[in-house]
Amino acid sequence: MKLLEYAVRREWPPVVGAALFVSLLAAGYYYNLTFVQLGLFDLGVNRVGMTHTAVSLGMALLALLAFCSAVATGVALDRTGWSRDLLVKLRLVLGVVLTQLVLTAAAPFVAAPAHFFAWIVVCALSLGVGMPTTLSLTIDFVPVRDRGYVAAAVAGLSFFVAAIYPLEWSVEEFSLVMVAAMVPGSVAIGVLASGRVGLVETLAEQHEEFGVGRFCRPDPVRTRSLPFWTLVALLFGVFFIDSLGFLRLVETPTYIFTSWQSPDLRVRLFIACAHVVGAAMAGVLYTNFERQWLFLWVLGLFSFTHLLYTFDTRVAGAGEPPLLLPFFYVLAVSFYTTLNFALWPDLSTPETIGTHSAIGLGMAGFLATFLSTGVALYFRALEVSLSDHLSIVNALALLLFVGLAVLLYVRRMIVLARAETT
Amino acid sequence: MRPELIPLLVVALLLLSAGGAEVDRAEILLDGDHAADDAERAVIVGDATLTVPANATVSGPIYIIAGETRIRGTVDGDVVQLAGNLTVDEGAAIDDELRLIGGERTVAPGASIAERTSFEPVSRDASPLATVVTFAVQSLLVGAVAFGFGRRKPTLLRNVGDSITDHTLVSATIGLLASVTALALFVFMAFTLILLPVSLLGLLGGLFVVSYGYVVYGYLLGRHLPFERPGLASAAGTVLFLGLLRALSWLPIVGTWVGLALSVVGVGATLITYFGLSEFEPVQLPK
Numbered sequence: 001m002k003l004l005e006y007a008v009r010r011e012w013p014p015v016v017g018a019a020l021f022v023s024l025l026a027a028g029y030y031y032n033l034t035f036v037q038l039g040l041f042d043l044g045v046n047r048v049g050m051t052h053t054a055v056s057l058g059m060a061l062l063a064l065l066a067f068c069s070a071v072a073t074g075v076a077l078d079r080t081g082w083s084r085d086l087l088v089k090l091r092l093v094l095g096v097v098l099t100q101l102v103l104t105a106a107a108p109f110v111a112a113p114a115h116f117f118a119w120i121v122v123c124a125l126s127l128g129v130g131m132p133t134t135l136s137l138t139i140d141f142v143p144v145r146d147r148g149y150v151a152a153a154v155a156g157l158s159f160f161v162a163a164i165y166p167l168e169w170s171v172e173e174f175s176l177v178m179v180a181a182m183v184p185g186s187v188a189i190g191v192l193a194s195g196r197v198g199l200v201e202t203l204a205e206q207h208e209e210f211g212v213g214r215f216c217r218p219d220p221v222r223t224r225s226l227p228f229w230t231l232v233a234l235l236f237g238v239f240f241i242d243s244l245g246f247l248r249l250v251e252t253p254t255y256i257f258t259s260w261q262s263p264d265l266r267v268r269l270f271i272a273c274a275h276v277v278g279a280a281m282a283g284v285l286y287t288n289f290e291r292q293w294l295f296l297w298v299l300g301l302f303s304f305t306h307l308l309y310t311f312d313t314r315v316a317g318a319g320e321p322p323l324l325l326p327f328f329y330v331l332a333v334s335f336y337t338t339l340n341f342a343l344w345p346d347l348s349t350p351e352t353i354g355t356h357s358a359i360g361l362g363m364a365g366f367l368a369t370f371l372s373t374g375v376a377l378y379f380r381a382l383e384v385s386l387s388d389h390l391s392i393v394n395a396l397a398l399l400l401f402v403g404l405a406v407l408l409y410v411r412r413m414i415v416l417a418r419a420e421t422t
Numbered sequence: 423m424r425p426e427l428i429p430l431l432v433v434a435l436l437l438l439s440a441g442g443a444e445v446d447r448a449e450i451l452l453d454g455d456h457a458a459d460d461a462e463r464a465v466i467v468g469d470a471t472l473t474v475p476a477n478a479t480v481s482g483p484i485y486i487i488a489g490e491t492r493i494r495g496t497v498d499g500d501v502v503q504l505a506g507n508l509t510v511d512e513g514a515a516i517d518d519e520l521r522l523i524g525g526e527r528t529v530a531p532g533a534s535i536a537e538r539t540s541f542e543p544v545s546r547d548a549s550p551l552a553t554v555v556t557f558a559v560q561s562l563l564v565g566a567v568a569f570g571f572g573r574r575k576p577t578l579l580r581n582v583g584d585s586i587t588d589h590t591l592v593s594a595t596i597g598l599l600a601s602v603t604a605l606a607l608f609v610f611m612a613f614t615l616i617l618l619p620v621s622l623l624g625l626l627g628g629l630f631v632v633s634y635g636y637v638v639y640g641y642l643l644g645r646h647l648p649f650e651r652p653g654l655a656s657a658a659g660t661v662l663f664l665g666l667l668r669a670l671s672w673l674p675i676v677g678t679w680v681g682l683a684l685s686v687v688g689v690g691a692t693l694i695t696y697f698g699l700s701e702f703e704p705v706q707l708p709k
Contacts, residue, residue: 145707217708284595288704297599304603308610322452324606 002143003150013202017141020192022153024093025134025341027185029158031100034166035107035178036062036123042169043107048116056377058117062124063370067362069128074358077136083354084211086140086204089133090193096130097189101182108172131365132358138345139207139353144214145287151341152283155334159275163260163268211353213346215291221347223355228347230407232363234295235343237400238336239368241302245393247376249309252386258326267323274327278334285335286342292408294339299401301332306394313387340364427468428605430487430504432612432621434466437502439615443483451489458484458495467491467506474514482518486525493533503527510535561664565657568637572644572656578698579641579656585691585702586638592704594683597690604628634697635688639663 006014040062044055077083082092103123110119142150166174192200215221221228249255262268285294305328312325344360345353379389431450439445443464451470458465458472458480465472465482471490474480474497482499484491488506496515501508503520508527510516515534522540529535571579585593608624611617640660647662649655667684670677694702 214707281595281599284591288589288592290705301603304607304610308606311610311613328603328606 001149002145006143013199014141014143014206016199017203017206018143018146018150021137021141022150022157024137024189025154026157026161027181028130028134029154029337030162031178032127033158033162035104035174036127038166038169039107039171039174040120042171043110043119044116047171048110048113050113050116053377053380054113056373058120060370060373060377061117062120062127063366063373065121065124066128066131067366067370069125070132070358070362070366071128071355072358073129074132074136074354074356074362077132077354077358078352083136083139084207084350086137086200086207087193087195089137089140090189090200092129092133093137094186094189094193096126096133097182097186099126100130101179101186104175104178104182107175128362128366131361132354135341135344135357135361136353139211139348139350140203141206141210142345143210144212144346147214147342147346148286148338149283151286151338152279154341155282155337156276156279159279159330159334159337160272163272163275164265207350211350213348215346216349220349220352221356223352223359228356231291231343231347232360234299234400234404235336235340235360235364236368237396238295238298238302239364240372241306241393241397241400242333242336243369243372244375244396245302245306245309245390247372248379248386248389248393255309255325258323267326270323271326271330274330275334278331279338281331282335282338286338291339291343292404294335295404296401296408298332298336298339299397299404301328301335303394303397303401305329305332306390306397310387310390310394313390427488428609429625431466431468431609432618432625434485434487434502434504435612435615436618436622438464438466438483438485439618441483441500445613445615476511476513557664557668561661564633564636564640564664565661567633568640568644568660569653569657571637572641573651573653575698576641576652576656579638581695581698581701582635582638582688582691583642585695586642586687589691589694589702589704590687592702593687593690593694595690596694597686597688600693601628601686601689631689631692632685634692635685636660636663636667638688638691638698639684 003015003018006012040059041055044050044058045052050058077089082088099122103119103126107119110116138147166177191197212220215227250259250261256262257264258267260268260271262271282294285297305325308325308328340361344357347360348356379392384392435445435448438448445464448464448466449461450466450468451472452468453470455471456473458474458478460478460480462481464485465480466485466487467489468487469489472484472492474484474493474495476494478495479498480495482497482501484497484499484501486501486503486506486508490507490509491501491503492509492511493501493514493516494511496517498517500518501516501520502523503525504523505525507525508529510520510527510529510533512530512532514530517536519537519539520529520535522538604624605628608621608628611621611624637656637660640658640663641656642659643662644652644655644657644659647655647658649658667681670681673680691702692698
């Protein structure tokens with residue numbers, strides 16, 4: 001591990017940079033997991049009095065706007081050369097954090113549908129700017145060899161905290177706590193972005209060593225290339241499957257008791273720890289194996305998880321489902337989240353990090369969520385049963401799993417056939 | 423659910439299906455306290471407590487693989503005990519067969535049991551001599567395998583051994599992931615009934631991989647023993663390793679975890695080296 005080597009040699013700037021990166025990205029992702037995913041439903045349904053469907057449409061709008069905003073930001077970062085300028089990126093992050101600080105403080109005062117949609121639009125734009133900008137800091141802060149471990153730390157930390165706090169959702173309390181945490185965070189980013197800190201100058205030069213991602217060696221991966229879009233499609237599929245299944249499971253009372261929203265602290269602690277273990281495993285696998293193995297594991301785990309859920313809906317009695325079900329779900333989610341944070345920077349160079357991060361995060365994360373929300377709403381309108389809904393999700397997961405296995409086999413065959421003819 | 427319960431669960435499902443019961447309607451109790459109701463379905467008692475209340479009649483069958491089962495009323499079917507604790511109180515009744523295969527039990531003299539059969543392969547109060555003999559037989563079998571591999575295919579053992587020592591974290595990760603997933607998969611297969619034989623085969627395969635890992639640990643230990651012949655060193659090392667595992671099991675909690683960790687790393691190292699057919703090389707970062 002390169003970061004350990006730096007620590008042993010007492011070269012602290014790379015270590016501090018990596019810690020800063022983990023804090024920034026984990027805090028941003030935690031905000032997304034809690035305030036955006038949990039908070040929006042509470043805000044829309046319980047406080048504004050909107051219907052469940054209207055709030056779902058609001059969330060779909062958020063995902064679509066965030067996607068557009070992310071792609072525009074990513075392309076702009078690369079074309080202007082800002083993706084290679086650490087100070088500019090830190091200032092953009094500062095702007096995003098300040099916007100979200102205002103949004104968080106304003107959330108308890110949202111009282112009408114118009115306010116709700118306005119809140120969503122501003123939130124979507126800030127998320128769209130924030131995610132690719134933060135992820136493009138990878139080239140300044142994270143050694144290429146350690147990207148799997150750092151991504152695992154981000155995923156594990158954010159999921160762990162999100163599973164434990166808040167135990168009971170209250171927008172006023174959560175808003176207050178978040179504002180209290182965001183103010184010192186904003187001040188710290190402000191100091192770093194001021195251009196008067198020597199450490200930032202040192203970190204700004206690191207992209208010359210850390211900039212070229214693992215899969216861009218020796219040749220960079222082009223944006224308009226088949227490998228890049230194959231990976232975008234695969235991760236899109238993974239996010240879509242997860243989101244489509246989650247949207248239904250989270251509405252099913254039996255499964256809520258063994259999920260993130262369980263009122264039992266022990267269950268949530270179990271889930272939190274499973275997230276950390278899953279992320280750590282993904283980090284080890286990402287670092288030591290080819291990326292296709294991780295994709296195979298993610299898709300295989302999702303297929304198996306939904307097979308378990310489908311089976312449970314058919315045979316289980318009235319009791320709570322075993323914790324084995326959320327355990328496998330959590331494992332799969334931690335796997336693909338780690339993969340998501342490490343993959344896009346590793347498919348990029350300093351010239352393409354903005355665009356690739358934006359397309360990757362935007363299409364795989366935001367657009368997949370937008371479409372899965374739409375499909376889930378359509379299923380609800382058709383009154384599709386839980387068992388049928390999960391069967392469809394399971395079929396998709398199995399299809400992707402088998403498709404990937406066949407794709408890998410065929411690719412190997414082509415390589416061998418070409419070697420035979422030459 | 424504890425991993426060691428999985429083979430018992432599979433056996434219970436196998437017996438259940440052989441007895442003609444509807445496996446997909448069976449209720450599996452994995453934790454908590456439960457009172458048996460009058461629903462017509464089979465019950466499998468895992469790490470839970472099941473009570474058949476006095477004056478109540480349940481249809482059965484009841485399969486006990488762990489936990490605590492207390493019968494105070496009437497069971498109108500079979501009761502099969504594979505492990506765990508069973509108490510049949512005064513005045514309770516089992517209208518069909520009570521089959522005893524393992525576990526601890528207390529049956530009150532006044533309990534009414536239509537038929538009782540016992541298939542316990544090992545006496546519950548095994549003498550120290552029997553324990554030593556069992557260990558000797560196990561050691562002899564695994565030691566003979568280690569001798570064969572150490573003599574004829576030492577490269578296989580060396581490759582797996584190198585992964586255990588040089589890539590412990592990767593081996594542990596793969597071992598843990600593969601073990602947890604495979605165990606859940608085999609249980610799931612057993613529920614389908616059609617795949618029950620595959621599930622049993624899978625469990626046997628798993629046992630083989632774990633044993634293979636033990637042989638490799640034996641090979642690693644044998645390298646430090648004063649034997650010149652590699653086969654003999656591997657065999658002696660394996661017997662020593664099995665003895666250490668047995669000694670570890672006497673340590674409460676820590677011993678179990680250490681033993682489990684060693685098994686998991688062994689499984690992972692075996693898998694990532696394809697049973698030692700190739701060395702494990704982590705992905706290198708191109709320049």
